[in-house]
Amino acid sequence: MTEDADQYQTHRIAAEVRPAGSLEVLNPFNLHPIATVDTVDLEGVEQALAVADACYRQRDGWLPDFERMAILRRAAELMATRIEELALLIAREGGKPLVDARVEAERAVDGLRCCAELPRHSGGREVPMQATAAGAGRWAFSTHEPIGPVVAISAFNHPLNLIVHQVAPAIAAGCPVIIKPAEDTPLSCLRFIDLLREAGLPSAWAQALVTDSPATAEALATDPRVAFLSFIGSARVGWHLRSRLAAGARCALEHGGAAPVLVDRGVDLQQVVPLLAKGGLYHAGQVCVSVQRVYAHQDQALSLAQALAEAAAGMQVDDPNLAETAIGPLIRPAEVKRVDQWVREAVGQGATLLCGGEPLSRTCYAPTVLFDPPMTAKVSTQELFGPVICVYPYLEVDAAIEAANALPFAFQASVFTRELAYARHAASRLAASAVMINDHTAFRTDWMPFAGLRQSGLGTGGMPYTFEDMRIEKLVVWRAD
Known part of the structure; x- marks a missing residue:
């Protein structure tokens, strides 16, 4: 055991119990x-x-x-x-x-x-x-x-x-x-x-x-x-x-889930990108409502993805005890390997890798942004639980909502827009227990309802x-x- 290790920790059972x-x-x-x-x-x-x-x-x-x-x-x-x-x-x-x-x-x-x-x-x-x-x-x-x-x-x-x-x-x-x-x-x-x-x-x-x-x-x-x-x-x-x-x-x-985000055309990317980057990459994406699938109007989907990639690339991955560290490790080396396999699969099937896409060590993975991965890829269909954000272009909002609702998961979702009608339409049709308007999917206060639906x-x-x-x-x- 290292010198900075804590002392041996016993169970906290209120009885005499022999450890196994x-x-x-x-x-x-x-x-x-x-x-x-x-x-x-x-x-x-x-x-x-x-x-x-x-x-x-x-x-x-x-x-x-x-x-x-x-x-x-x-x-x-x-x-x-x-x-x-x-x-x-x-x-x-x-x-x-x-x-x-x-x-x-x-x-x-x-x-x-x-x-x-x-x-x-x-x-x-x-x-x-x-x-x-x-x-x-x-x-x-x-x-x-x-x-x-x-x-x-x-x-x-x-x-x-x-x-x-x-x-x-x-x-x-x-x-x-x-x-x-x-x-x-x-x-x-x-x-x-x-x-x-x-x-x-x-x-x-x-x-x-x-x-x-x-x-x-x-x-x-x-x-x-x-x-x-x-x-x-x-x-x-x-x-x-x-x-x-x-x-x-x-x-x-x-x-967990695979939290979806809808981004309307004409939103200010300078306001949206920092929220999405934090919501998707916070704690290396190891949050049950992390931003995972971002559906953006095709007029600015690529611009949004590129801005996200720039933001992600600027987030320092390092020892979590350092004050300047923004992203720490995944919980186990096996998770680093899994995330890398999923990203490589998506790229091999046609996704565009805009940043990251590789392990930085046995325990850390580079923050990654993928543009338009296939809807059948693991990054599109399963909970990532890693520092990866996927961006998909859409033409019609109802098609994006259908894609967002297609998985057997339903937890928190979010919508970015300047239009009340768009917000009401999307919020009423997204399969989610909570819909954030102009905020990321991982927002929570501890006294608000927090419920996973479906699986x-x-x-x-x-x-x-x-x-x-x-x-x-x-x-x-x-x-x-």
Whole structure:
């Protein structure tokens, strides 16, 4: 292990559990080891589930709203004093450039503050009983309870903020939660669990672990004691886990997409290009709603693509810990090889390569712009998850919309135009859960709805929506003679 490596990291299970093995965490830029984290097997999973289940079953031990709110507020205050420390950790384990890692850490603080306020605005409602003779003499109202133990399985690309999105709403709702972070980026998660405990959360209410195999992770997610599964990751794994959930378990799945952008004729390229470059190349394109497919009117499609290429070529690819770095590494060398294969396939089938198109190292890929790749190429039909933007010319906007909607994914889309009629037409016809007007597809605030449609996911993310998913509305009907 290198000199700058963190100390050995144990699991965060609130019980005595013997580790099954260990996992070496690598810096994705230079592949140097930065920490060793222990893993757990089925025995460890059983212990974590038993703790969470006992918390939920012992109703007298449920934490009241005001206490959970206070814990989340204290956690936010603690996190706000450690932005730089957390940003460095995000950059080290996930490869996100430091300037963007700071933004992620600040968003995580804001997310905690948002969740701390959710119970304050979550009252029940009266159900009218006097509307029918059968209901006469009765009074009915609803209240809320936590749904039960939550299991959250997370992804690598936002190793702190995604964890906050899954864990903080569970705490706000009063659910015991077990989080399994991505194997590539477990350190931010473990640090966050420690921070929650420092803020006063009893250890049994939020546990974290890394499993020794996919089979063990599946056993965790599909155990009958799990009331809710929050999954962020690949569609293949997410849909499989959904099919294996215990009867009655609910879930939310967040997968990826191939985000489309429509660009009207006559837009100011100087305003559009920086937004598209950031939206497509941010975090080396490893974002589920990264700009991937740009449909531009043929009058300026090539000019737009060339301007994008110029912008991309000027973005520095380097160590994410350097202040001037705009684009860092892909999470694993295998991803560099995959992206390169897809780009070479597209060029071989007729796409014009305007910039990039080659690995810069085992871990970094040059930001790439392709003009008019075939609609059948992988870059046109599958989620790229790499620093590549494709530009396609169109003559009629409805043909571009048809192409944008042709894939089995639907997440966020965007439209650039100066015409209200064009914006309304496109927004009403794009297959997407959210359409940004004159902004890139990766825009998000953490309290807005965030939902993958079709193969892109199930349910609605965003702090208030996840909070509601993790609660049960219970009706009380009072007969008053």
